[in-house]
Amino acid sequence: MGDQPKGLFxxxxxxxxxxxxTAMGGILVxxxxxxxxFWGGFNTALEVTNTExxxxxCHEMRDNVYQELKETIHYSNxxxxxxxxxxxxxxxxxxxxxxxxxxxSKEVWGKITGIxxxxxxxxxHRREMADREWARMKANDSRECRNCHDxxxxxxxxxxxxxxxxxxxxxxxxxxxxxxxxKGIAHQLPDMKGVEGWD
Amino acid sequence: MKKIxxxxxxxxxxxxxxxxAQADTxxxxxxxxxxxxxxxxxxxxxxxxxxxxxxxxxxxxxQPPVIPHTIRGYRVDLNSNKCLSCHSWDNYKESGATKVxxxxxxxxxxxxxxDISPRRYFCLQCHxxxxxxxxxxxxxxxxxxxxxx
Numbered sequence: 001m002g003d004q005p006k007g008l009f010x011x012x013x014x015x016x017x018x019x020x021x022t023a024m025g026g027i028l029v030x031x032x033x034x035x036x037x038f039w040g041g042f043n044t045a046l047e048v049t050n051t052e053x054x055x056x057x058c059h060e061m062r063d064n065v066y067q068e069l070k071e072t073i074h075y076s077n078x079x080x081x082x083x084x085x086x087x088x089x090x091x092x093x094x095x096x097x098x099x100x101x102x103x104x105s106k107e108v109w110g111k112i113t114g115i116x117x118x119x120x121x122x123x124x125h126r127r128e129m130a131d132r133e134w135a136r137m138k139a140n141d142s143r144e145c146r147n148c149h150d151x152x153x154x155x156x157x158x159x160x161x162x163x164x165x166x167x168x169x170x171x172x173x174x175x176x177x178x179x180x181x182x183k184g185i186a187h188q189l190p191d192m193k194g195v196e197g198w199d
Numbered sequence: 200m201k202k203i204x205x206x207x208x209x210x211x212x213x214x215x216x217x218x219x220a221q222a223d224t225x226x227x228x229x230x231x232x233x234x235x236x237x238x239x240x241x242x243x244x245x246x247x248x249x250x251x252x253x254x255x256x257x258x259x260x261x262q263p264p265v266i267p268h269t270i271r272g273y274r275v276d277l278n279s280n281k282c283l284s285c286h287s288w289d290n291y292k293e294s295g296a297t298k299v300x301x302x303x304x305x306x307x308x309x310x311x312x313x314d315i316s317p318r319r320y321f322c323l324q325c326h327x328x329x330x331x332x333x334x335x336x337x338x339x340x341x342x343x344x345x346x347x348x
Binding site: 163198 | 250251252253268271272274277278279280281283284285289290294295296
């Protein structure tokens with residue numbers, strides 16, 4: 001059998017199924033180390049893009065939405081606990097985070113083409129961008145709000161008269177989610193024509 | 200003679216000192232306290248707006264009702280009117296808020312519109328949130344309804 005000439009496929013098959021022992025060890029060890037380095041590097045880079053400093057390193061964010069955020073309770077309040085951009089705009093869970101990050105790669109194109117690079121252009125696109133965020137929040141039941149605002153921990157006796165009514169009637173029954181009412185709490189609103197409850 | 204001269208000089212110095220302390224304000228008391236113009240006064244403590252309350256009774260006929268809740272971050276501008284998202288005729292039932300008075304639908308010329316008249320759009324021109332504060336000056340105001348009794 002050994003002397004028998006083999007076909008092309010059989011020779012390749014033999015080469016692939018019997019690699020040299022050292023090479024195999026090298027591939028395993030080297031691959032493991034490279035995996036750790038690349039995976040760690042990937043996640044580190046990903047986390048760098050998940051910081052407020054990264055967001056406001058572009059003037060589009062720094063001069064528009066960041067300035068608006070500074071006036072609101074999510075930036076300035078009595079106890080100093082605050083939300084940063086990614087707390088609301090990037091999911092915490094890895095799978096959803098990666099999906100969001102891939103979607104957000106479109107924003108790099110936006111930066112290159114300068115679609116919102118002046119306050120006037122930003123305002124012209126404000127409704128479109130707001131609609132997108134409202135739809136995202138509505139679809140995931142305001143997941144990013146709930147990272148901090150846990151409905152189970154809400155104490156009605158500590159809430160205002162108006163809040164209790166809305167939270168008991170609409171939120172507890174699942175008729176509405178946070179973003180249905182709490183629009184424009186961190187940034188200025190666009191023209192609200194046609195938005196439910198505002199028009 | 201020398202002694203008298205000294206006494207006079209001393210008296211003059213004292214009285215001029217007293218005069219300097221007095222003259223800057225002329226004995227006048229203003230809301231910022233009896234301080235000279237270039238002197239600073241301590242800023243009064245900042246007041247906090249009252250949180251959620253029941254609707255507050257009016258003090259006189261035609262008084263714009265005051266706002267019985269905080270309004271931090273409520274924007275009223277060309278793009279949106281946060282007040283109307285609860286108080287408008289479309290939304291007041293669901294929110295349980297007081298509805299806007301029908302008088303707010305009239306234009307200056309008396310024409311009734313289908314929605315809030317632009318001259319009544321900026322709610323905070325008349326309606327304001329409340330804080331518990333001591334009156335700055337004495338006030339003997341009586342509402343016309345009390346006088347009529």
